[in-house]
Amino acid sequence: MKFRRVRFKNFRLLRDLELEFSTSDEHPLTVIRAENETGKTTMLNALQWALFGNDGLPDGGDLYRLHPIDWDESQAKTVPIEVELEFEHRYEREDKKTGQWIENTEVYLAYRRTTETIVNPNQWNRATDSFDLMRKSDRGFTPVPGGELALRQILESNLKDLFFTDGDRALSFITSEISVGEKRKRVQKAIRDLLGFDILQTAISHVRKAGAEIRGQVKEAGGTDDLQKVAARISDLETKIADAEKRSDTIELQLSQMAVDIDSVEQKIAVASAKGDKEQLIQELRSKRDELASARTLLDRVRRDHSALFSQEALPTGLLSEYVQRAGAMLNELKAKGRIPRTAIPVLQERLELGVCICGTKLEPGHPTYEHIKALIEEQQQASETDDRLTNLRLIANQRIALLESDDEAWGSGVKKVVERRNELEARIQTLEGEVKVLDAKVDELPETDVAFLRDHRRKLRQTRENLIRDKGINDADLRRYQQDKKQADEDWATLSKKQKLSRRIQSRLTAADDMLAVIAKSYAAIEQSEIPQVSDYMNKYFLEMIVADPQQNAIIRKAEVTSSYDIGVWGPLDRYLDPDRDLNGASRRALTLAFILALTEVSGTKAPNVIDTPLGMMSGQVKQSVLRTAISHSTQLVLFLTRSEIRDCEEILDKEAGVVVTLSSSAHYPKMLRNDPGASWRKVLSCKCNHHQYCAVCERTGDADNSALSLRK
Amino acid sequence: MPVNQRRFVEVFRETCAEVPERFPGYRHVLLEAVADVMTAEREHSIRHTQIQQKVSDVCDRLGDSLAADSGEEGGQRAKRKR
Numbered sequence: 001m002k003f004r005r006v007r008f009k010n011f012r013l014l015r016d017l018e019l020e021f022s023t024s025d026e027h028p029l030t031v032i033r034a035e036n037e038t039g040k041t042t043m044l045n046a047l048q049w050a051l052f053g054n055d056g057l058p059d060g061g062d063l064y065r066l067h068p069i070d071w072d073e074s075q076a077k078t079v080p081i082e083v084e085l086e087f088e089h090r091y092e093r094e095d096k097k098t099g100q101w102i103e104n105t106e107v108y109l110a111y112r113r114t115t116e117t118i119v120n121p122n123q124w125n126r127a128t129d130s131f132d133l134m135r136k137s138d139r140g141f142t143p144v145p146g147g148e149l150a151l152r153q154i155l156e157s158n159l160k161d162l163f164f165t166d167g168d169r170a171l172s173f174i175t176s177e178i179s180v181g182e183k184r185k186r187v188q189k190a191i192r193d194l195l196g197f198d199i200l201q202t203a204i205s206h207v208r209k210a211g212a213e214i215r216g217q218v219k220e221a222g223g224t225d226d227l228q229k230v231a232a233r234i235s236d237l238e239t240k241i242a243d244a245e246k247r248s249d250t251i252e253l254q255l256s257q258m259a260v261d262i263d264s265v266e267q268k269i270a271v272a273s274a275k276g277d278k279e280q281l282i283q284e285l286r287s288k289r290d291e292l293a294s295a296r297t298l299l300d301r302v303r304r305d306h307s308a309l310f311s312q313e314a315l316p317t318g319l320l321s322e323y324v325q326r327a328g329a330m331l332n333e334l335k336a337k338g339r340i341p342r343t344a345i346p347v348l349q350e351r352l353e354l355g356v357c358i359c360g361t362k363l364e365p366g367h368p369t370y371e372h373i374k375a376l377i378e379e380q381q382q383a384s385e386t387d388d389r390l391t392n393l394r395l396i397a398n399q400r401i402a403l404l405e406s407d408d409e410a411w412g413s414g415v416k417k418v419v420e421r422r423n424e425l426e427a428r429i430q431t432l433e434g435e436v437k438v439l440d441a442k443v444d445e446l447p448e449t450d451v452a453f454l455r456d457h458r459r460k461l462r463q464t465r466e467n468l469i470r471d472k473g474i475n476d477a478d479l480r481r482y483q484q485d486k487k488q489a490d491e492d493w494a495t496l497s498k499k500q501k502l503s504r505r506i507q508s509r510l511t512a513a514d515d516m517l518a519v520i521a522k523s524y525a526a527i528e529q530s531e532i533p534q535v536s537d538y539m540n541k542y543f544l545e546m547i548v549a550d551p552q553q554n555a556i557i558r559k560a561e562v563t564s565s566y567d568i569g570v571w572g573p574l575d576r577y578l579d580p581d582r583d584l585n586g587a588s589r590r591a592l593t594l595a596f597i598l599a600l601t602e603v604s605g606t607k608a609p610n611v612i613d614t615p616l617g618m619m620s621g622q623v624k625q626s627v628l629r630t631a632i633s634h635s636t637q638l639v640l641f642l643t644r645s646e647i648r649d650c651e652e653i654l655d656k657e658a659g660v661v662v663t664l665s666s667s668a669h670y671p672k673m674l675r676n677d678p679g680a681s682w683r684k685v686l687s688c689k690c691n692h693h694q695y696c697a698v699c700e701r702t703g704d705a706d707n708s709a710l711s712l713r714k
Numbered sequence: 715m716p717v718n719q720r721r722f723v724e725v726f727r728e729t730c731a732e733v734p735e736r737f738p739g740y741r742h743v744l745l746e747a748v749a750d751v752m753t754a755e756r757e758h759s760i761r762h763t764q765i766q767q768k769v770s771d772v773c774d775r776l777g778d779s780l781a782a783d784s785g786e787e788g789g790q791r792a793k794r795k796r
Contacts (some may be wrong), residue, residue, distance in 0.1 A: 092720055101720060152760040196722065199755045206769035207751065213770055214777070509777025512747070515733050516773060519748050522732070523725045605721065 001155055001608045002088050002637045003030075003047075004107070009082040010067055011046045013039050013666065015684040021609075021639060022659025023088065029632050029657045030639045033647065033692060034664035035673075035701075039685040040641035041166070043664075044613045048164050050083035050112050052157050053129055053148070056164075065124060067116045070683050082113040089154050090607055107136035108144070110151060155608060158193045162597055166613035170593040174568050176581035180260040181253055187596075188566040194604040195531050200524040207520060208238055211513035215493075217506055227496045230489055237486040244479040251472040256565055258465045265458045272451045279452050285439040292432040299425040306418045309411060317400040318411030328401045331394030341391045345384060348377050531603055536562040538599035539592075542634060546591040546627045557584075560592060568596060586618035591627050598634045609637040616646040625650055632657045647692045654692060661691040663699045675700040689713075722752065737783040747776040 003021040008014035021030045034040045045064070048056030057064045067079035086109050092101045114129035133151050134141035144150045161169070172178070173187050192198050215231035309315070317324055334340045352373055355363050363370040404412065497507060540560045549555035557578065559571040570578040570592065578584065580592055594615060601610070615631070616624050628650050632638055647654065654661065664687050667680040676697050678686055688698040694713040695704040704710050726748050730741045750772045758765040 094720075094723065149761050153756075156760070199752065199759060202758075202765075203751050203755045203769070206755070206766055207773060209766060210770040210773040214773070504781045505778065508781035509774050511736070512744075512777035512780050513773040515736075515744055516748055516751065516776065519726060519729045519733060519744065520751070522729045523722070523748075526725050526729065527721070605719075 002090070003085065003609050003639065004088060005086040006047065006050070007082075007084040008043070008046050010071075010079050011049070011081055011083055012042045012066065013068055013668075013683055013685045014042060014046055015068055015682065017685055017687055019662055019687060020660060021637065023637070024659045027657060027659030028635055028637045029654070029659060030637070031647075031654055031658045031661040031691075032639065032641045032664060033644065033661065033690075034641060035643055035666075035669075037668070038664045038666045040613050040664070042685075044164060044166065044611060044641065046083050047085065047611060048160055050085045050110050051151065051155060052160050053112065053131065055157055056160055065116070066114065066126065067118070067124065068682065068684070071118065072682065073118055078115050078117045080113065080115050082111070084112075085110045108151075108154075109134040109136070109141050156193070158189075159606070159608070162190055162194065162600065163608050164611045165597070166615075168614075168617075170597065170612075170615075171581075171589055173593050173596055174580040174589060176579070179257060180567070181257040183568075184253065184256070184566045187562065187568055190596075190600060191532065191535060191562070191566065194600045194606060195527070195535075196604075197524070197528060200520060200527070203520050204517065204524060205242070207513060207517045208242075211510060211517060212238060214506060214509045214513055224496070227493070230493045230496060234486065234489045234493060237482050237489060240482045241479065241486060244475055244482060247475050248472065248479060251468055251475060252565070255465065255468050255472070256567075258461060258468060262458060262461045262465065265454055265461060269451060269454045269458065272454065281439060281443050285436065285443060288432055288436050288439060292429065292436060295425055295429045295432060299422065299429060302418055302422045302425060306415075306422060309415050309418060315411060317404060318415060321400075321404050321412060324397050324400045324404070327393065328397035331390055331397055334390060335394060340387045340394065345377055345380050348373050348380075352377070532562060532564065534603045535596075535599045536560075538602050539568075539595045542598050542630050543592050543595035545630045546595060546623065547588050548622050548626050557588065560595065562596070568592065587620070587623050587627075590615065590618065591623065594627065594631060598631065601636075602634060607636040609639055610635045611639040611641075613641040614643065614646065615640055616642065616650070619646075621649060625653060628653050629657075644692070651692050658691075661689075663688050663690040665699045665701075669701075673701050675702060675704070723749070736780055740780065740783070743776065743779055747772050 002023045004023055005018065005020050007018040009016055019032070022028060032040065032043070045057055049061075049066075050056075054061035066081045071079055086107065088105055088107045090103060090105045092103055094101050109132075111132045111134065112129055115127045116124045117127075118124050131148050131151075133144040133147035135144050155163075173183065173190070175183070212235040215234060218228050218231045309318075331340070351357055352363055352370065357363055357369060357373070361367075361369050363373065365371075539562060543560040544551065544555075544557070547557060549557045551558040556572050557570055558573060558575075561569050561571070563569060568580060570580050570584060572578050572583075580589060584592065594612075597610065600606075601608070610631070612631075616627060619627060624646075631640075632653075664685050665674060665678070666683070666685055667674070667678040668683040670676070670678055678698065680686070686698050688696050690696050690699050690713050693709065693711060695701070695710050696713045700712075705712075726745055730745045730748070733741060733744060735741055751769050754763070754765060754768040754772070757763055758768075
C-alpha cells in the first residue's frame with residue numbers, strides 16, 4: 001500500500017486541507033514539516049481514522065472530539081467530518097499456469113465520514129461513521145462491495161500500531177514502565193500479527209477439530225465399540241495435548257517474568273546494601289550508642305577520680321613537686337654546711353650557768369666575756385627560730401621528695417594516669433558521637449528501603465519460581481505421556497480401522513485431515529523457526545547502522561537481538577547484556593524500536609506506509625542522519641512528521657531523498673509566531689509547499705527573513 | 715497483505731512434497747486445500763465466519779477426492795486423466 005493523496009474536512013483543526021504523498025520508489029519519503037501544536041498528531045489520528053475507524057483514534061475514540069474546537073455553532077450545530085484517502089495497492093499473485101508471481105497495482109479511495117452534533121461546548125454526539133472503498137477503473141472510482149472488509153484484506157487493523165506510530169509510542173516494545181511479560185506480549189503480538197503466525201495456529205486448531213469430528217462419525221461408518229472408544233480417546237488426548245501445550249507456554253512466560261522480578265528485587269537489595277542494610281545499620285547504631293553510653297559512664301568515673309585527687313594530702317607536693325625538690329636541695333646544702341641545725345646555744349648557756357668559760361675565764365655578770373657570751377646567745381636565739389623552721393622544712397621536703405620518687409601511686413603519677421585516661425575517653429566519646437551521627441543519618445536516608453522486606457519478597461518469589469518449575473515438570477511429563485498415548489491411540493486406530501474395513505470415505509477424510517494437519521503444523525514450525533531469527537538479524541543490522549556502531553571496532557553496543565522468548569535485548573562487549581530501557585540513551589532507544597519495526601516489515605514482505613510522528617526527537621548529529629537514511633532505505637513509503645529542529649543537520653538527506661515536502665502552519669500562531677495574517681476567521685491548519693530551505697507568506701515565522709539559510713518562495 | 719503470502723506458499727509447497735503422493739496429483743490438491751483453509755482463516759480474522767464448518771468442508775472434500783481417486787474407480791479415473 002502507498003498513500004497518494006489525502007483530504008481532510010473539519011477533522012479538528014484540519015478544516016479543509018489536502019496533501020499529496022510521494023509514491024516514487026526512488027524517493028519514498030514524504031516530509032510534513034510542522035512545529036508543535038500544528039496538527040501533526042491530529043493528522044496521524046485522522047489518517048488512522050480514515051483506515052480503521054474509531055479503532056484508529058486514541059482510546060477507541062469515544063472521548064476524542066473530531067470537530068474543530070472553535071466551531072461556530074451559529075453556522076450549524078451539526079458538523080460534517082470527512083477524510084478521503086487515495087492509495088495504491090500492490091500485490092503479488094501466482095499465475096497457476098506458469099507458477100510465476102505477477103505484481104498488480106490497483107488504486108483505491110477510502111472515504112470515511114461522520115457528523116458530530118454539538119450539545120454544549122463540552123458535549124457532542126457523534127453519528128455512526130460510514131465508509132466507502134472505491135476502486136479506480138477506466139470509468140473512474142467504483143464502489144468495492146463490503147468496503148471495510150475489503151480494506152481489511154489490504155491492511156489489517158492489528159497492524160495500525162506498527163505502521164502508524166510516534167517516537168514515544170514505538171518505545172512500548174522496550175519500555176521498563178510495563179512488566180517484562182507485557183513487553184514480550186507486545187513484541188510477540190507484533191511479530192505474530194505481521195508474520196501471520198496466529199492464522200497458522202488457528203488453522204492447526206480447526207483442522208485438528210475437523211479430524212476429531214471425522215473420527216466421531218465412526219459409529220455411522222460401521223465402526224465397533226472398540227474403534228469408537230479409540231476415536232474418543234484420540235479426541236480426548238488431542239484436547240489434553242493442546243491444553244498442556246498452552247499451559248506449558250503460560251508457565252514458561254511466568255517463569256521468565258519471575259526471573260526478571262527476582263533480578264529486579266536482587267538489584268534493589270544490592271542498591272540498598274550498598275547504602276547499608278537498614279536492619280544491620282540499626283543494629284550497628286544500637287551497639288554504637290551502647291558503647292557511647294558506657295564510655296560516658298567511664299568518663300564520669302574518671303572525672304570523679306580526677307576530682308578526688310585534688311582533695312588528697314599529696315596535692316600540694318604533687319602540685320609543688322618542682323619547688324619541693326629545689327627547696328630540699330637547698331636545705332640539704334645548708335645542712336651539709338652545718339648551718340642547720342645550730343647547736344651552740346645550749347653549750348654557751350651551760351658555760352654561763354657554770355660561771356667558767358672553756359678557756360678558764362670566770363664568767364660573772366658584768367664581765368666583758370660574760371656579757372659577750374650573753375649577747376651571742378641572744379643573737380643566736382633569734383637566728384635559731386629560722387634555723388628550726390628550715391630544719392623542719394628540710395625534713396618535710398626530704399619526706400615529700402622520697403614520696404615523689406618512690407611511690408608509683410603517688411599523686412603526680414595518679415594525676416597523669418587519670419588525665420591520660422580522661423583524654424582518651426573524651427576522644428573516644430567524640431569519635432563515637434560522630435559515628436552515631438553518621439549512622440543516624442544513614443538510617444534516616446533509608447526510610448523506604450526495607451532490606452528485610454525485600455529479602456522476604458525475594459524468598460517468596462523464589463518459592464513461587466520453584467513451584468512453577470515443579471508445575472512445569474509435572475505438566476511437561478503429562479504432555480509427553482499424552483503424546484505417547486496419542487501415538488499409541490493412532491496406531492490402535494490404524495490397526496482396528498484396517499481390520500474393520502471402515503468405509504473408504506471416512507478413512508480418506510481422516511487421512512486428508514491428518515495430511516493437512518501435518519502440512520500446516522510443519523510449515524508453521526519451519527516459518528517460526530526461520531522468521532524470528534530473520535527479524536532479529538535485520539533488526540540488528542538496521543540498529544547498528546542507525547547508531548553508527550561497528551562491532552569490529554570499539555563500539556559499546558555490539559549486537560541487538562529478538563530472542564526466542566520475544567525479548568528485545570542489546571549486548572555490549574564480552575557479551576554483556578544491556579537493558580534497552582535502562583542502559584541505552586534516548587536516541588538509541590528510538591533507533592532500536594524503529595529498527596524492529598522496519599525489520600518486521602522487511603521479513604513479512606508487507607508493503608505499507610510507515611507513518612511516524614516526531615521520529616528524530618532526542619537525536620542529533622550523525623545518529624539522527626543515520627536513523628533517517630536507514631528508515632528511508634528500508635521503507636516502501638515513509639511519511640515523517642518533522643519539526644524544524646528535527647530537520648536540522650538532515651537537510652542534505654532530505655534534499656536528496658524526499659519526494660514531497662510540505663509545511664503546515666497553524667493560524668492560531670499568528671501574530672506571535674507567524675509573521676503574516678492568515679486571514680482565517682477560525683483556527684485552522686494551513687499548508688504550503690515550502691521545504692526546509694524556504695518560507696512564504698503562509699508559513700513565514702518570526703526570524704525567517706533574517707535567516708540566511710532560508711529564502712522567500714513566491 | 716501483511717503476511718508474506720509468497721513465503722507461505724513456498725513453505726507449504728515444500729512441506730506438501732514430504733506427504734505421500736496418494737494418487738497422482740494428490741500433493742497439488744492438498745496444497746490447494748491448505749491454501750483454501752488459509753484463505754478462510756484470513757477471512758475469519760477480518761470478520762466472524764463459520765470457520766470450523768469451512769475448514770471441515772475443505773478436509774471432507776480433500777478426503778472425498780482421495781477416496782474417489784485412490785480407489786479402483788479413482789485408479790481408472792487417474793488412468794483416463796493420464
